[in-house]
Amino acid sequence: MxxxxxxxxxxxxxxxxxxxxxxxxxxxxxxxxxxxxxxxxxxxxxxxxxxxxxxxxRLYTVEEELTIKQKSVKNVHEKQLIGKLAASLVTDQDVIFIDAGTTTLEMIQYLPMKKDITVVTNGIHQATLLTDLGIRTYLVGGRLKNTTKAIIGASAIAQIRSYQFNKCFLGINGIDTEFGFTTPDPEEAAVKHAALRQSAHPFFLADYSKFEKVNFAKVCDLDDATIITAGINEKNRSRYQKFTTVLEAKE
Amino acid sequence: MxxxxxxxxxxxxxxxxxxxxxxxxxxxxxxxxxxxxxxxxxxxxxxxxxxxxxxxxRLYTVEEELTIKQKSVKNVHEKQLIGKLAASLVTDQDVIFIDAGTTTLEMIQYLPMKKDITVVTNGIHQATLLTDLGIRTYLVGGRLKNTTKAIIGASAIAQIRSYQFNKCFLGINGIDTEFGFTTPDPEEAAVKHAALRQSAHPFFLADYSKFEKVNFAKVCDLDDATIITAGINEKNRSRYQKFTTVLEAKE
DNA sequence: GTGAAAGCGGTTAATTTCAATCAAAAACAT
DNA sequence: ATGTTTTTGATTGAAATTAACCGCTTTCAC
Missing domain, CATH: 1.10.10.10 (Winged helix-like DNA-binding domain superfamily/Winged helix DNA-binding domain)
Structure with missing residues (x-):
C-alpha cells in the first residue's frame, strides 16, 4: 500500500x-x-x-462556521501590505474586477487616488465600500452565498463573461505547485475562473498562510496568474518563482 | 461516537x-x-x-443586529407594522421580489417562519439580511447607487425581466390620486416598474407620510398595485380605497 | 408549604487516544 | 553490494475523553 x-x-x-x-x-x-x-x-x-x-x-463545515469578521482578524498586517501593492497596479481608465473576500477588501481603501476607474465585483462588502468611496461600481447579479457574502452561480458567470477587464484581483485559499490555485467552494472557483478569463492581467492576492495548501476546487494553474503576497518565507519564494511571477509587498 | x-x-x-x-x-x-x-x-x-x-x-444574533440598523429611520413603528403585514402575505414556495429601501427592510425579519421561499432583491442591505436569516437570496446585478445602496440600470432591469414573481414588495416616495406612484430617481422608478410587471401580485409599502405627495418619476398608476400602509388618516383611507386596495396594518 | 423528581456542576477512576521516540524494513542511489 | 534516505511499526508516558457517583438546586404536583 x-x-x-x-x-x-x-x-x-x-x-x-x-x-x-x-x-x-x-x-x-x-x-x-x-x-x-x-x-x-x-x-x-x-x-x-x-x-x-x-x-x-472534513473542514468544509468548519470553513462555514468562520464568519467573515472572524476571518478578517487573521494576518491583517500582511493583507494591508498586499492591498497597497495591488492598488498601486491600478492605473487611470482601468476597468477591473475585484473578487469577494477579506484580502481584496483591504486593497479598496488604497484605490481612491486613481480618479477614473470602473470596478466590477461579486462581493457585497466590496461593493458597499467602493460606492462609499465614490468609485463607479457594478455588482454582479446572482445567488448570494451566506457565509462569504459572495455572488455565485451561473447567472453571475454569464454576466462576467459579458465584460472585459484590464486586470482582475482575486482572493484564494490554497496555492500549491502541484494542484495550482484552489478554493473550497466549486461555485466560487467557477466565478474566479470566469473573471480570470476575461482579464488581460489576472492577479491572486494571498498572504503567506495560503502557500502549500490545497483545497477542493481548482481555479487554474500556477502560471495562469501573478501572485501578490507578503510575509512569505525564503523557501516558498524561490520555489514558486519557478512557476510564475511572485510580487512581494514590503513595508 | x-x-x-x-x-x-x-x-x-x-x-x-x-x-x-x-x-x-x-x-x-x-x-x-x-x-x-x-x-x-x-x-x-x-x-x-x-x-x-x-x-x-439556538441563539439569534441576527435579531440583535437588526435593532442597531434600525436607529436612523423615521416612523419606525409604522414601518414595523407594515413589514409584519407584508411578510404575512408571503406563503410557502413563493418567489418574491423585495425592493431596496428602509420600509421593505422591516418586513424581512418577519419572513423566516415561511420555510421555503426564494427572494430576489436589488438592495444590498436587504440581500445581506436575507442570507443571514438563511433565506435563498438572489441579488440583481448592475450599477450600484451610492446614496440608497440600490442596484439600478439597464442590466438590472434586463435581469428582472428574466424572472417571474408571485409577489413583489416595493418602497415608494409619493402616492397621489392623479399622478399615481412616484419616486425621485427615474432609474429607480424603472427598476420598480420592471419588477411590478413581472409580478402576479404587486404591493407598495408606504407609511402615512407618503400620501398626497408627488415626485419626479412615475412608476405606475394607483390601480396597478395594492397599498400596504399604517397610521393613515380617515380622509386618505376613504379617498384612496376608491382607486385601489388599501391594506392597513394595526397593532 | 412539602416531598419527589429532574437537572445541575464537580470529582474520580478507567479507558482511549495522542505525540514522541527508536529501531527495523523498504526503497533508493552509487 | 554498500551506504543513505524514506517509510513503517512498536513502545512509551502524557493527555484527553468517558461514565458513574456525589451533594446540591430547581421545578412541579399535591
Whole structure:
C-alpha cells in the first residue's frame, strides 16, 4: 500500500462520510496506527482535513462556521501590505474586477487616488465600500452565498463573461505547485475562473498562510496568474518563482 | 461516537428544531449525561448555542443586529407594522421580489417562519439580511447607487425581466390620486416598474407620510398595485380605497 | 408549604487516544 | 553490494475523553 494510495483513500472516505475514525482506517488499510496518524497529520498541514480526537473530519463545515469578521482578524498586517501593492497596479481608465473576500477588501481603501476607474465585483462588502468611496461600481447579479457574502452561480458567470477587464484581483485559499490555485467552494472557483478569463492581467492576492495548501476546487494553474503576497518565507519564494511571477509587498 | 460527531448532531438538531433536551440527546447519541453536559458547555463557550434548563436553544444574533440598523429611520413603528403585514402575505414556495429601501427592510425579519421561499432583491442591505436569516437570496446585478445602496440600470432591469414573481414588495416616495406612484430617481422608478410587471401580485409599502405627495418619476398608476400602509388618516383611507386596495396594518 | 423528581456542576477512576521516540524494513542511489 | 534516505511499526508516558457517583438546586404536583 503506497502512501499516496492511503491518502486518496482517506480523502475519498472523508468526502463521502464527512468523518473518519483512526481505528477504522487501521483495519481497512492494514497498516499501523502510527502510519495513519502520520497520514492524518500530513493531510492536515496540506489543509485537506481537520484532525479531531479519534480521527479526522472534513473542514468544509468548519470553513462555514468562520464568519467573515472572524476571518478578517487573521494576518491583517500582511493583507494591508498586499492591498497597497495591488492598488498601486491600478492605473487611470482601468476597468477591473475585484473578487469577494477579506484580502481584496483591504486593497479598496488604497484605490481612491486613481480618479477614473470602473470596478466590477461579486462581493457585497466590496461593493458597499467602493460606492462609499465614490468609485463607479457594478455588482454582479446572482445567488448570494451566506457565509462569504459572495455572488455565485451561473447567472453571475454569464454576466462576467459579458465584460472585459484590464486586470482582475482575486482572493484564494490554497496555492500549491502541484494542484495550482484552489478554493473550497466549486461555485466560487467557477466565478474566479470566469473573471480570470476575461482579464488581460489576472492577479491572486494571498498572504503567506495560503502557500502549500490545497483545497477542493481548482481555479487554474500556477502560471495562469501573478501572485501578490507578503510575509512569505525564503523557501516558498524561490520555489514558486519557478512557476510564475511572485510580487512581494514590503513595508 | 466521536466528539465532533456529537457536536455536529447537536447543532444540526438545534438548527431544525430550535431547542434540544438533554435527555433526548442521551438516548439518541447513546452516551452518558455528563458527556452531553460537557458538549453543551463547550458549544456554549464557542457561542454556538445557549444553554437552558434541561437542554439548549439556538441563539439569534441576527435579531440583535437588526435593532442597531434600525436607529436612523423615521416612523419606525409604522414601518414595523407594515413589514409584519407584508411578510404575512408571503406563503410557502413563493418567489418574491423585495425592493431596496428602509420600509421593505422591516418586513424581512418577519419572513423566516415561511420555510421555503426564494427572494430576489436589488438592495444590498436587504440581500445581506436575507442570507443571514438563511433565506435563498438572489441579488440583481448592475450599477450600484451610492446614496440608497440600490442596484439600478439597464442590466438590472434586463435581469428582472428574466424572472417571474408571485409577489413583489416595493418602497415608494409619493402616492397621489392623479399622478399615481412616484419616486425621485427615474432609474429607480424603472427598476420598480420592471419588477411590478413581472409580478402576479404587486404591493407598495408606504407609511402615512407618503400620501398626497408627488415626485419626479412615475412608476405606475394607483390601480396597478395594492397599498400596504399604517397610521393613515380617515380622509386618505376613504379617498384612496376608491382607486385601489388599501391594506392597513394595526397593532 | 412539602416531598419527589429532574437537572445541575464537580470529582474520580478507567479507558482511549495522542505525540514522541527508536529501531527495523523498504526503497533508493552509487 | 554498500551506504543513505524514506517509510513503517512498536513502545512509551502524557493527555484527553468517558461514565458513574456525589451533594446540591430547581421545578412541579399535591
Amino acid at each position: 503506497l502512501t499516496a494510495e492511503r491518502h486518496d483513500y482517506i480523502l475519498n472516505k472523508l468526502r463521502e462520510t464527512g468523518i473518519v475514525r483512526l481505528q477504522e482506517l487501521v483495519n481497512e488499510l492494514n497498516c499501523s496506527e502510527s502510519t495513519i496518524r502520520r497520514d492524518l497529520t500530513y493531510l492536515e498541514t496540506k489543509g485537506l482535513l481537520k484532525r479531531i480526537h479519534g480521527g479526522a473530519k | 466521536l466528539t465532533a460527531e456529537r457536536h455536529d448532531y447537536i447543532l444540526n438538531k438545534l438548527r431544525e428544531t430550535g431547542i434540544v433536551r438533554l435527555q433526548e440527546l442521551v438516548n439518541e447519541l447513546n452516551c452518558s449525561e455528563s458527556t452531553i453536559r460537557r458538549d453543551l458547555t463547550y458549544l456554549e463557550t464557542k457561542g454556538l448555542l445557549k444553554r437552558i434548563h434541561g437542554g439548549a436553544k
